Every structure is written in structure tokens, then in C-alpha cells.
Amino acid sequence: MWIRIIQKKIGLSWFRANVFKENQAENNLGGKMDKAESSEDESLPSMDKAENLEKEYENLILPKDKQDKVVQDLIVSLENLIKDRQLIIYKNKSLEDQLSSANETISRMKKELIKKEQQLQEKNKExxxxxxxxxxxxxxxxxxxxxxxxxxxxxxxxxxxxxAQLEAEIEKYNKLNEEAMETQYKNMLKINELEEIIRNLRIENQ
Known part of the structure; x- marks a missing residue:
């Protein structure tokens, strides 16, 4: 029962964060003031609803100081696992941004190299x-x-x-790509580990 209540509370926190992100993205898309105001007004009911639901679930859980040590440790463990997962996702996004930047740089260097070769051909003709x-x-x-x-x-x-610049960018790209692949693999292992822990906790509390 405690597992289900904690999972509902955690799921609600994620729902609230996702609602906030979606509303923020809608506000950034519009360039006109009336559209931005309309998006902000539409986001308020969703945020209020999420807050009300979260308060209802919080009332179902006793304060940590009134719970036994097993439940307290379980709550702390789940919170730490979720924080670790969010940190991994953030690092993975950062590596993806670096990869995208490296790809753009390589593409630009290739265009410059082609342009220089064309100039060289023109000079040879001259x-x-x-x-x-x-x-x-x-x-x-x-x-x-x-x-x-x-x-x-x-x-x-x-x-x-x-x-030389192109080779340096290619090496940088290969390194970032390798780091991204390694991070994705670690993320997969971490997610599998989290899912296994949650399954075991569910079995223990049935």
C-alpha cells in the first residue's frame, strides 16, 4: 500500500513538472502578446489541478517522523533514484547538444573546404x-x-x-559520439536497475 501511495505521489510530481514545461513551451512559441496571455491563462487551471491533487495525495501519507524506518528508507531511496535518473537524463541532453554543435561545426568546415577547393580550381584556371x-x-x-x-x-x-581543423572537429565529434553512446548505455542499465528495484519493492509489499 505504501508503495502505491508513494508511486502516486511521485507520478503526480512528474505530471506537475510536465504540465509546467508544456505550458512554458506554449508561451515561448507565440510572438504576440494576446497569444502569450491566452496560453498563460490556459495553464493556470492545469497547475491548480495538479497542486490540488498533490495535496490530496500528501494527506494520504503520514509525516516521515511518524513512519517506521523501513518506510522512511524506502521513501529516501526512491527519491534518490529519481534524482539520479533526472541527472542522467540532463547529462545525456547536454551531450546531445554538444554532438549537435559538433555536427554543425563539421558541416561548416566541410563547406569551407569545398569553397577553398573551388577557389583553388579558379586560381589554377587563372x-x-x-x-x-x-x-x-x-x-x-x-x-x-x-x-x-x-x-x-x-x-x-x-x-x-x-x-587540420576538420580532423580536430572529427576527433571531437567521435569522442562526443562515444561518450553519448556510453551515457545512453549507462542510462539503459540504470533504468533497468530502477525498474527491477520497483518490481522487487512491489513484490515485497504485496
């Missing part, structure tokens, strides 16, 4: 045209070769710089 013009004007081939080498060195340096 060099070929210049070679033809210089030949026609009987200009020194040595000077043309020197200019070409200088341009090629600068282009290679720029290409190597971008390639």
Missing part, C-alpha cells in the same frame, strides 16, 4: 590563362614559375590548415 598571356607577350617564364610556386605554397598551407 594561372593557365596567365601563362598563355605571358607567353604571347614574351614575358619571362621564370617569373611566371616563381609566382605559381608562391601561390601553390600559399594554397597548400591554407588547405592544410583547414584539413
Amino acid at each position: 594561372i593557365r590563362d596567365l601563362e598563355s598571356n605571358l607567353t604571347n607577350k614574351q614575358m619571362s617564364y621564370e617569373q611566371l614559375l616563381e609566382d605559381y610556386k608562391e601561390f601553390q605554397e600559399n594554397s597548400n598551407m591554407e588547405y592544410e590548415r583547414i584539413s
Whole structure:
């Protein structure tokens, strides 16, 4: 019986938090004042209802100081498990945000690399045209070769710089991806552990 009451209380707290998050998201979507006010007015009845339901369930549970040690330990254990689960979910969301940021950075670097390659192709075409013009004007081939080498060195340096940045971002992405996979696996194990504990508690209290 205590398990059912505690589960109802915990479920109500989650319901209340979800109602608040949904109402907050609705308020952020609207850009107009009348829509924001309407969303806020609609959220008040849901919040009041959640608070009233929570008070009703709180009345069903005796204060901790009037309960036996087993029930107190059970309540504290469940609260700690829920806090641990929420912390894991928060960390997982943070890693997902970092992965998204790394993906955006890699995509941007790829676009820059493609752009540099296009510029390099255009410069190569300009060099070929210049070679033809210089030949026609009987200009020194040595000077043309020197200019070409200088341009090629600068282009290679720029290409190597971008390639190094891209490799660094790829390594960062792989590391974040590995951390995310590890976190997801730990989350799965933790959730399974929580579910097993709850099942055992239910069996013990039947």
C-alpha cells in the first residue's frame, strides 16, 4: 500500500513538472502578446489541478517522523533514484547538444573546404590563362614559375590548415559520439536497475 501511495505521489510530481514545461513551451512559441496571455491563462487551471491533487495525495501519507524506518528508507531511496535518473537524463541532453554543435561545426568546415577547393580550381584556371598571356607577350617564364610556386605554397598551407581543423572537429565529434553512446548505455542499465528495484519493492509489499 505504501508503495502505491508513494508511486502516486511521485507520478503526480512528474505530471506537475510536465504540465509546467508544456505550458512554458506554449508561451515561448507565440510572438504576440494576446497569444502569450491566452496560453498563460490556459495553464493556470492545469497547475491548480495538479497542486490540488498533490495535496490530496500528501494527506494520504503520514509525516516521515511518524513512519517506521523501513518506510522512511524506502521513501529516501526512491527519491534518490529519481534524482539520479533526472541527472542522467540532463547529462545525456547536454551531450546531445554538444554532438549537435559538433555536427554543425563539421558541416561548416566541410563547406569551407569545398569553397577553398573551388577557389583553388579558379586560381589554377587563372594561372593557365596567365601563362598563355605571358607567353604571347614574351614575358619571362621564370617569373611566371616563381609566382605559381608562391601561390601553390600559399594554397597548400591554407588547405592544410583547414584539413587540420576538420580532423580536430572529427576527433571531437567521435569522442562526443562515444561518450553519448556510453551515457545512453549507462542510462539503459540504470533504468533497468530502477525498474527491477520497483518490481522487487512491489513484490515485497504485496
